[in-house]
Amino acid sequence: MMNHEPLIIAVTSDFAGKVRGKAFAETEFEKRLQRGVGWTPTNVQITCFDSIADSPYGALGDLVLIPDPATLVKADFGDEAPSEQFVIGDILQTTGEAWECCTRSILKAALARLEAKAGLRLFGTFEHEFHFVDADCPLGSAYTSAGFRAQRQYAEALFAALRAAGLKPDTFMKEYGVDQYEATIGPVEGVAIADNAVTLRELVRITAERTGRTASFTPLRDPSGVGNGVHIHMSLRNSDGKPATYDPDGPHGLSVPAAQFVAGVLKYLDRIVAITAPSVVSYTRLTPHRWSAAFNNLGYRDREASVRICPMSDLSDVDEAEQYNFEFRAADAAASPYLALAAIVHAGVQGIEDQLVCPDATEQDLTLLNDDALAAKKIVRLPLTLASALDTFAGDATVKGWFPPAFAGIYAAHKHGEIGYLENKSEAEICEAYEAVY
Ligand code: GLU
Numbered sequence: 405m406m407n408h409e410p411l412i413i414a415v416t417s418d419f420a421g422k423v424r425g426k427a428f429a430e431t432e433f434e435k436r437l438q439r440g441v442g443w444t445p446t447n448v449q450i451t452c453f454d455s456i457a458d459s460p461y462g463a464l465g466d467l468v469l470i471p472d473p474a475t476l477v478k479a480d481f482g483d484e485a486p487s488e489q490f491v492i493g494d495i496l497q498t499t500g501e502a503w504e505c506c507t508r509s510i511l512k513a514a515l516a517r518l519e520a521k522a523g524l525r526l527f528g529t530f531e532h533e534f535h536f537v538d539a540d541c542p543l544g545s546a547y548t549s550a551g552f553r554a555q556r557q558y559a560e561a562l563f564a565a566l567r568a569a570g571l572k573p574d575t576f577m578k579e580y581g582v583d584q585y586e587a588t589i590g591p592v593e594g595v596a597i598a599d600n601a602v603t604l605r606e607l608v609r610i611t612a613e614r615t616g617r618t619a620s621f622t623p624l625r626d627p628s629g630v631g632n633g634v635h636i637h638m639s640l641r642n643s644d645g646k647p648a649t650y651d652p653d654g655p656h657g658l659s660v661p662a663a664q665f666v667a668g669v670l671k672y673l674d675r676i677v678a679i680t681a682p683s684v685v686s687y688t689r690l691t692p693h694r695w696s697a698a699f700n701n702l703g704y705r706d707r708e709a710s711v712r713i714c715p716m717s718d719l720s721d722v723d724e725a726e727q728y729n730f731e732f733r734a735a736d737a738a739a740s741p742y743l744a745l746a747a748i749v750h751a752g753v754q755g756i757e758d759q760l761v762c763p764d765a766t767e768q769d770l771t772l773l774n775d776d777a778l779a780a781k782k783i784v785r786l787p788l789t790l791a792s793a794l795d796t797f798a799g800d801a802t803v804k805g806w807f808p809p810a811f812a813g814i815y816a817a818h819k820h821g822e823i824g825y826l827e828n829k830s831e832a833e834i835c836e837a838y839e840a841v842y
């Protein structure tokens with residue numbers, strides 16, 4: 405190896421869902437935990453395409469990105485190249501308060517609200533789909549062992565890197581789409597759920613780079629194909645760590661607070677989807693018959709529901725109450741995991757505060773119902789475009805009120821900047837643009 409000095413990059417996951425940061429010498433790690441690295445407010449308006457959207461900050465201001473040592477990852481592949489080291493942080497004002505656009509601080513506030521209002525903690529994990537660009541897995545390999553073998557070396561390197569990072573690698577499989585794979589990790593509590601999603605995405609990319617591949621998490625690669633979904637599995641725990649989601653006598657086995665939480669997520673879904681599925685192509689993925697989510701419906705073992713109650717198995721070694729979880733499917737990797745989870749948690753806590761009643765799970769193809777039949781079930785079609793999703797978000801004072809006061813306007817300006825960049829591009833060109841940046 406060439407002479408080198410090990411560096412660690414302190415990173416943030418921002419409005420574009422990008423992981424950006426600044427590197428420092430490994431020898432200064434302890435000092436940087438206090439001092440952080442400098443950060444610029446307008447960076448939050450850099451879109452996924454590197455254009456800068458309207459920013460209230462202009463060229464002004466200074467912030468600090470303070471690493472959280474619990475998130476430090478050292479990925480050593482045992483090869484010639486230096487280890488990849490990164491650490492996730494919080495963006496603070498120089499006075500020490502959380503910055504209004506720090507996504508990780510926004511999630512911490514949402515989790516604190518869940519604990520304060522309901523005495524509950526969130527337990528969960530993100531399930532990710534992605535594909536390899538320029539791979540050529542033969543036709544007919546969906547879910548096959550041959551499709552898996554085509555990437556066994558990759559998968560084994562990825563599992564080693566995940567485990568070394570302190571995550572619990574769970575499964576890896578050849579998904580249905582062209583060159584599409586899925587990687588899952590075990591659940592954890594609190595802000596670490598989103599930290600681990602960032603770490604997994606980074607390690608999927610890093611492992612790809614180390615092995616001469618390119619991985620993409622774009623929400624939709626091909627307008628006629630299936631998308632890369634992010635499915636967020638969640639359950640609730642009491643402050644003593646005991647599972648609090650399952651009640652065999654509750655609706656679909658949901659406990660009282662879990663049913664209210666799910667009801668809140670469903671009620672506010674059309675208003676938060678601008679945050680959980682925030683790209684232009686997200687809205688082509690969120691259409692019926694793609695195994696994603698097109699309506700704000702609850703499903704029981706149904707892969708076309710926005711919130712799905714996941715199966716439990718009598719055969720598992722894990723206790724039923726521990727297994728029981730629900731999955732949010734209207735998310736993708738254009739979203740910062742912190743913002744997506746914050747929006748879902750706030751919607752859930754609102755459901756608990758307002759003691760909302762959980763709707764029945766749907767058991768049919770909702771595209772066959774007319775508007776009246778949908779309205780009778782209180783089901784709405786999710787917004788059809790990012791622009792309309794942003795309007796739906798902007799139109800709800802309750803939802804905007806869950807975030808710091810400046811958030812809604814800055815977020816909308818960011819996303820409109822992204823939409824502007826894509827003006828006059830065809831659907832295929834837009835898909836290509838997103839595939840290149842995610
Ligand atoms: N690829 C689908 C999506 O866009 C999900 C398929 C599955 O259920 O795993 O969410």
Ligand code: MG
Binds near residue numbers: 533579586
């Ligand atoms: Mg899948």
